Amino acid sequence: MLVLPMALIALYSVTEPGNTIISFSFTLDHYVKFFTDPDFLIILWRSILIAVKTTVICLILGYPVAYYIARCKEKVQNILVLCITIPMWINMLVRTYAWIGLLSEGGLIWQIFHFFGWNGSELLYTEGSVLLGMVYNFLPFMILQINTALCKMDHSLLEASADLGAAPAQTFLRVTLPLSLPGVINGITLVFLPAVSSFFIPKLLGGGQYFLIGNLIENQFITVGEWNFGSAISMIMAVIMMLLMMAVRRIELRNQGGKGE
C-alpha cells in the first residue's frame, strides 16, 4: 500500500500515453521534455528557492520562540504549546483563505500598510503573499520540533557549562545549539518538504500567474491530462527531495559523530 503507488508513478513516468496494465511501451521523452525546456527548469528553481526562503524565515522566527517557550515554567509551556498547536487543527485551506481578505485591497493589513505611508497597490498575488502564506502554514512545525528538542535537553548541562566559566553566549553556542540540532533538522524537513510541493498556497495567494512545481503537476493531472508527463515531473521532484533530505541527514549524523569523540 505504501510502495505500490510510488512504483506506479515511476512506471507511468517512463511510458507513453494510452497504456493498459498489460501492454505498455517505454520512453524517456517525458524526462527529456522537462530537462530541455528552460521554462520548466526556471519553475523548478523558483519552487526550491521559495521553499528555501520559507525554511530560513521559519528558522529565524521559530528558534527564538521555541527557545522562549522552553525556558518558561512547565505549566506556561504547556499552554503556549497548545496555543501554537490549535491553529494547526483548523483547516489549512480555511486559514489561508482568511489571508485573502486580510491582504486584498481595503483589507486590514492593506489599510495598516497604507496608514504607514506605503503606496503600492498590491499585497495579494505577489511573491510576498505566497511567502507569507507558506511561513504562516509551516512555522508551527518548526517551533514544535525545536521546542521538543530543547525540552529534552538536560538542564544540568547548562549549569555545568556556566560553572566552568562559559559566558551565556558561549553556553548557547557550544551547548544549547548543538543539542537542539536534531530538532532543527526535523523542523527543516517538515517545513521544506511541504513548501516545495505546495500548490494551493500559490494558487490562492499568488493568483493564476504564479506557478510553482506543485501547480505544474496539478495542472498536468487535472486540466491537461498528460499523466505520464505529470508522473515524470513528480518523480523528478521526489528524487530531488530525497537527495536533499539525505544530505541533511548526513550533516546531522556527522555532527553526532563529531560529538562522540
Add this chain to the structure above:
Amino acid sequence: MKKGNRPFGKILMILMIVFFYLPIVYMIIFSFNEGKSLTSFTGFSLRWYQHMLESNDMMESLYTTFSVAIIATLISTVVGTIAAIGLSKSKKIIRDIMEQVDNLPLMNPEIVTAIGFMLLFITFKVEKGYVTMLLAHIAFCIPYVILSVMPKIRSLDPNLADAAMDLGATPSQALVKVIVPQITPGIISGSLIAFTMSVDDFIISYFVTGGGVKNLSIMVYTMSKRVNPSINAISTLVVVIITVVLVLINVAPAFLAKRAKKDEIKGRRMMVPAVAAICVVLAIVGVRGLNNKASSRPYEGQTLYVYNWGEYTGENILRDFEEETGAKVVMENFDSNEQMYIKVANGEAYDILVPSDYMIQRLIQEGYLQKLDHSKLDCMDKLTDDVKNLPYDPGNEYSVPYFWGTVGIVYDKNKVDIRDLEREGYNIFLDEKYRGDIYLYDSERDAFMMALKALGYSMNTENSQELQEAFDWLVQCVQTMEPEIVMDEIIDNMAQGRKALGLIYSGDATYVMDENEDMGYYLPETGTNLWSDAMVIPKNAKNPELAHAFINYASDYAGAYDNSSYVGYTSANQEVMEDLSGEGGDFEGINAYIPRSDNEMDEVFVYNEATKKEISNLWSKVKIAASNAD
C-alpha cells in the same frame, strides 16, 4: 540568566500568537458580516450561517471530514501499533527495510503520494469516492502512528513480556495487560497526529476523491473561486467544534481523575477524545437527519449525480428539486471543460454534465454521451431559438441548453476612456496606459480567442502561423502589461473596482455590473465567441430517468429563473430571459445580459483535436512566461 526578564522573547511570543490567530479571528468576525465583502464590515447578520445550514453540500463535507478522520484514526492506530510491535520483534534487516518504506510517505512531497494513490485506484479500477478517500487516509496515517509508537517500544524492557508469561500469562494477555499499557502515551500521541493530519488533509483527498464526495478542504478549494462568506461560517463552526473537543480533553481528565479515586478506573484518558469525537459525529448526523423528511415522491431515495461548473446553480433549485422529487442531488463542480473531460474519460459516472458547446461536440464524437429521449422532455418549446439547433449538436439530440452568452471586456467607466476601447478593441490589452491594471482570464480558449480576434483572424483558425502570431500577442501582453491571470476571482475584484479592465464572460459581467454601477461591458467590433453551455447525459449515467426529470426542472420557468437571477448568466429559457432583462427585472439595462446577435464576426467555437492541443501547449507557455516575467 534563568529567571531574568526576557522582554524580547515575550514580545516575539505575543507577536507570534497574534500572527497565528489574526486570520482566524478575522474569519470569525466576517462570518457575521451582513454584506458579501471580505474587507468591509457592514453590519451583523446570521445569514451566512443560515445559508450554511441550508446547504446540504456543506454539512455533508463536515460529516465526511470528521467521519473519515475518526475511522482512519482508529484503524491506523490499531494497525500501526500492531505493526510497530511486530517490527520490533522481527530481524534487523527486515526492520531496517520496513523503516525506510515507512519513511517514504513522510519524506515524499505530499503531492507525489497523492498522485501515487490516484494512479493506484485508477489502475485497479476502484471507483473513486468515500472508500478510496478513507483508504488513502488510513494509509498515510499509519506511518505517523508507527513513528510515535516505535520509540516507546524501543525503551521497553524486552524481559517484560517474558516475565509476564513466566507468571502464567498467555501471549495475548501479556500483550494487552503488560505491553500496551506501557506504550499508551506513544499510541495516544500517534493517534492525535493521525487525527490532525486527516482532518487537515487536502492534497491527498483532492486527488483520490470522486462521486461528489468532498471533505472540508476540497469544499473550500472549489468554493474559494468566488467570494462566499459561508466558508467563514463553516470555518467558525469547525473552530467551535475543535475548541469544545480540546476543552473536553483538557478538562475531563481532571474531572475523571477525581472520580477515579472512587472507582479506580484507569486508562480513561484515551476514551475522552474518542467519546468527544463520537459526540461530534452524532451531532452532525443529527443535523443531517433533520433535513431528510420521508414521504412518497416519484424518485424517493434515488440519487442524481450532477457535474457542473462552480457557482453555476441558483440558491434554491437543488433543494426545491429534492423536495419535489424526493431524490437526492449530489453536485460536484469543475472549473474548466478540460478538467471535466478528464474525469469523464476516466470512467467516473455522472447523470448530468453541463459542458460547453465545443466540449459537447467532442464528447459526442468520442461516444461518451447518450441520446436524449425527447418524449420525456417537455422543455424544448420554452427555450429561445438562438440556442437551439446549433452546429455542435444539430437537432439537440444530445443536449439541452442551460446558459449562453459572449466573452467581452469588463471595464471601469471612471478609469477607462470608452474611445480607447472603441478605437483599440482587444488591443487595449497591449495599451501601456493600462499597464498593471488589467486581468486576463485563465482559459486557453478565451485567451486565444481574444488574441486571434485582435489580430483579425478567425478564432477557429487551424493555421499554425496565425496561432503563433496570437501566441506572440499574448506573450507581449504578459511581458509588458503586468496582467493578473485569474479565473473567477475576477468577479469579486471587478465588483470592488480593483482594476480598470479585464476579459470576462458576459454572465459574470452581468453580476459585476449589478453589484457596481461604475462597471461597463464592451464587445469589440472585431468579434467575440458566442458560447452556450448545455446539459447532457453521459452513456454511463446510473439514473438517466431522473436526469431527464432534472433537465425539465432546470429548464422550466421556476428553476431557470432561480439559476439565472442568482448567477447572472443568460438563461436559455425565453420567458426568464425577457423577464430578467425587461422592466423591473433584476438585470434591467445591463447590456451584458442579452448576448448580441448582429455582428458577423462573432463565431461559435468548433472542436479540433490538433488545434486544441497546440493552443493548450501554447497557453501553458504564456502562463509560464508570465510567471517568469518578474
